[in-house]
Amino acid sequence: MEMEAAVAPPASGLRRSLNINPARATRPAAKHRPSLAARHQANAVRCELPRRPEARLRHRASAAAQRDGGDAEAGRRKRLAVFVSGGGSNFRAIHEAALSGAVHGDVVALVTDKPGCGGAEHARSNGVPVVVFPKSKSAPEGISVAELINTLREYEVDFVLLAGYLKLIPTELVQKYPRSILNIHPSLLPAFGGKGYYGLKVHKAVIASGARYSGPTVHFVDEHYDTGRTLAQRVVPVLTNDTPELLAARILHEEHKVYVEAVAALCEDRIVWREDGVPLIKSQTNPDEYI
Numbered sequence: 001m002e003m004e005a006a007v008a009p010p011a012s013g014l015r016r017s018l019n020i021n022p023a024r025a026t027r028p029a030a031k032h033r034p035s036l037a038a039r040h041q042a043n044a045v046r047c048e049l050p051r052r053p054e055a056r057l058r059h060r061a062s063a064a065a066q067r068d069g070g071d072a073e074a075g076r077r078k079r080l081a082v083f084v085s086g087g088g089s090n091f092r093a094i095h096e097a098a099l100s101g102a103v104h105g106d107v108v109a110l111v112t113d114k115p116g117c118g119g120a121e122h123a124r125s126n127g128v129p130v131v132v133f134p135k136s137k138s139a140p141e142g143i144s145v146a147e148l149i150n151t152l153r154e155y156e157v158d159f160v161l162l163a164g165y166l167k168l169i170p171t172e173l174v175q176k177y178p179r180s181i182l183n184i185h186p187s188l189l190p191a192f193g194g195k196g197y198y199g200l201k202v203h204k205a206v207i208a209s210g211a212r213y214s215g216p217t218v219h220f221v222d223e224h225y226d227t228g229r230t231l232a233q234r235v236v237p238v239l240t241n242d243t244p245e246l247l248a249a250r251i252l253h254e255e256h257k258v259y260v261e262a263v264a265a266l267c268e269d270r271i272v273w274r275e276d277g278v279p280l281i282k283s284q285t286n287p288d289e290y291i
């Protein structure tokens, strides 16, 4: 279990009280259980988790944390579950960043409502276990919310990352992971967000509105579609002759970068909360700067 971490005071202009990841102070520690991979075998081609070595590392980190007040625990690699319904290009960007070391974490599970989607296929062929949620006519193997929460706990998931997952996240899950669930949306929220704004519909609406700029938003997730606190955005100009497809492609390119940067910050405990509830990302190189 992680502890709430106090951080150095912010840059003078900000005058805010900050804390990091209060979420996991409240999350129960997961106990070691028999391999989850076996349970998800029907869904995953190869689903070997590096559970034993990691468990050892975590145990060591915890012991060290008790000695040095939490630094070692805060510095361990974070465990990520990515939720996907489609092609999964953001999932792939995050997974590759984790493998390359750009993100100090590991994708330990992919959750999907569409077991045949591109993201799930990629997960299976890369040894990431696939969990199907929720149950539906087309996915009768899906699990319940309670089982999902249990599964995430058993995988010792620190953060949930929505990457093109089209279902609303159940309240129970939002409450279990306060300030620990991110989503990416392909417009500059709060514009062009909410129920019904997904895929090309977003870009069509942007072009139809005459907006000159659009771009991706990474935000924390609450109980509603696209209303959680904004963490990061990138601006992408809307061109005179843009089609929804062209605009979507340019924005998707930026999504991969901004999502990886935000997840890297999350995994390095570089997200701080201004006292009015706005999350900020601390610069990796200068702890007095926010990006």
Ligand code: GRF
Residues within 6 Å of the ligand: 084, 086, 087, 088, 089, 090, 091, 119, 163, 164, 165, 184, 185, 186, 199, 216, 252, 255
């Ligand atoms: C992205 O445009 C993202 O902003 C939205 O869904 C799309 C997912 O794309 N939430 P991909 O599956 O990551 O390629």
